[in-house]
Amino acid sequence: MQASDRFNINSQLEHLQAKYVGTGHADLNRFEWAVNIQRDSYASYIGHYPMLAFFAVAENESIGRERYNFMQKMLLPCGLPPEREDD
Secondary structure, three states: OOHHHHHHHHHHHHHHHHHOHHHOOOOOOHHHHHHHHHHHHHHHHHHOHHHHHHHHHHHOOOHHHHHHHHHHHOOOOOOOOOOOOOO
């Protein structure tokens, strides 16, 4: 592997990370990554009607109530963020 190949791979990775939030970046911590995953999952559940209907039947709730619950869970999907140590 040559240096030019390594630079090309890194530039492609940086392009993907800038284009898609879910791919992360070097400064992304574990909590932020988990929040992204949870929010993407809830957005997918809301956007795909059959999946939303499945959850509604499984929890014995209306589809509108499930949609509302998922939207509320998107606010803080993993709880409050941990306190940061600023050095």
